[in-house]
Amino acid sequence: MSSQLFTPLTIKDVTLDNRIVVSPMGQYAGDGQGNATDWHLMHLGNLAVSAAGLVIVEASAVEARGRVSRFDLGLWTDKNAEALEPVLGFCRKHGNCKWGIQLAHGGRKGGVSVAWEGQLPLSSEEGGWPIVSPSAIPYPGRAMPVALDADGLREIRNAFVAAAERAHWLGFDLLEIHNAHGYLLHSFLTPFANQRQDTYGGDLENRMRFPLEVFSAVRDVWPESKPLGVRLSVTDWAEGGWTTEDSVVFARRLRDLGCDYVTASSGGATPDQQISIGPGYQIPLGEAIKREVDIVTMGVGLITEPKHAEEIIANGRVDLVALGRGMLFNPRWAWHAAFELGGQVSIARPYERSHPAMQSGDFLKPKLD
Numbered sequence: 001m002s003s004q005l006f007t008p009l010t011i012k013d014v015t016l017d018n019r020i021v022v023s024p025m026g027q028y029a030g031d032g033q034g035n036a037t038d039w040h041l042m043h044l045g046n047l048a049v050s051a052a053g054l055v056i057v058e059a060s061a062v063e064a065r066g067r068v069s070r071f072d073l074g075l076w077t078d079k080n081a082e083a084l085e086p087v088l089g090f091c092r093k094h095g096n097c098k099w100g101i102q103l104a105h106g107g108r109k110g111g112v113s114v115a116w117e118g119q120l121p122l123s124s125e126e127g128g129w130p131i132v133s134p135s136a137i138p139y140p141g142r143a144m145p146v147a148l149d150a151d152g153l154r155e156i157r158n159a160f161v162a163a164a165e166r167a168h169w170l171g172f173d174l175l176e177i178h179n180a181h182g183y184l185l186h187s188f189l190t191p192f193a194n195q196r197q198d199t200y201g202g203d204l205e206n207r208m209r210f211p212l213e214v215f216s217a218v219r220d221v222w223p224e225s226k227p228l229g230v231r232l233s234v235t236d237w238a239e240g241g242w243t244t245e246d247s248v249v250f251a252r253r254l255r256d257l258g259c260d261y262v263t264a265s266s267g268g269a270t271p272d273q274q275i276s277i278g279p280g281y282q283i284p285l286g287e288a289i290k291r292e293v294d295i296v297t298m299g300v301g302l303i304t305e306p307k308h309a310e311e312i313i314a315n316g317r318v319d320l321v322a323l324g325r326g327m328l329f330n331p332r333w334a335w336h337a338a339f340e341l342g343g344q345v346s347i348a349r350p351y352e353r354s355h356p357a358m359q360s361g362d363f364l365k366p367k368l369d
């Protein structure tokens, strides 16, 4: 039987060649003003020939204070978009992947040093900035955020819209809103960060209000023909936090507003989370969403073995599998998976001879597949 991992998937007018996605991964390699650098050319250029169906560019801040580190990528100025344009052009010239980008706001987890320097709060002398959140409740070990008022909420909603317009100008095929990992939009959902007394806090309906408003505003400007998705922390993995049942309600509301897919991630709202980590540990969360809500679902988290990815897709547990660290470790993962599972991928002509079927053969054989 042929591989299901290597079957195409069409979402709106965009067809992905296979079910393999490169998960968004912050590189902390911007220039300090949200602009892409030559690191991005190398990093994304490498992934452009990965043969993944979709590459989602890292969390990109919608405003400067929405960065997690100083060196996050951003889309808050036209200059940011102009810096990314040649990178994307280069990637498209040399590869066949579809391209998405993730829009993000770090909220109360922003303003810290880069990952390999421990994500410690930055003082103003170190280039730090005031951070914002639904309520003035710090994430443990981080700076005290300022609670957003009505003007602040409007500003951030508008910043998501402007960044989405820039993503469209850049020609991205797909857009993802980062609503996970304890960052701003997830902070509205979770009682750990949201203790507001107004219509944006309190019961589930109120806590969903701002993320849903942002989603709707972005949907209004992002073309109907192109997929718009949301990454969720499906559960906070902690007593008193956001739950899988809440995520089912939220995903249904998102779908009704025109959301085309959700990615089932988890955690990030509290250091007290209790997660049991192992291969595919978040797939049951994706299954729970897919079972209850009629929406395309992406699974992610420690999927490293081709046969495991194949089992997940073949059994319809989720519709797409995203790989993060596994792709950094082996950017040709999809080639190897295709070889192992009998799937077809498009290999750039200059690299064709690397394929095991051609290593002992004649270089002038017809193109594989």
Ligand SMILES: Cc1cc2nc3c(=O)[nH]c(=O)nc-3n(C[C@H](O)[C@H](O)[C@H](O)COP(=O)(O)O)c2cc1C
Pocket (backbone or CB within 6 Å): 023, 024, 025, 026, 027, 058, 059, 102, 178, 180, 231, 265, 300, 301, 302, 303, 322, 323, 324, 325, 326
């Ligand atoms: C270096 C690195 C950067 C990441 N940056 C992001 C990001 O920008 N946005 C996001 O939603 N998740 C981010 N993540 C999480 C990954 O997308 C992914 O969900 C997670 O690593 C689990 O998948 P994996 O086990 O295949 O790595 C990052 C992970 C890593 C390792």
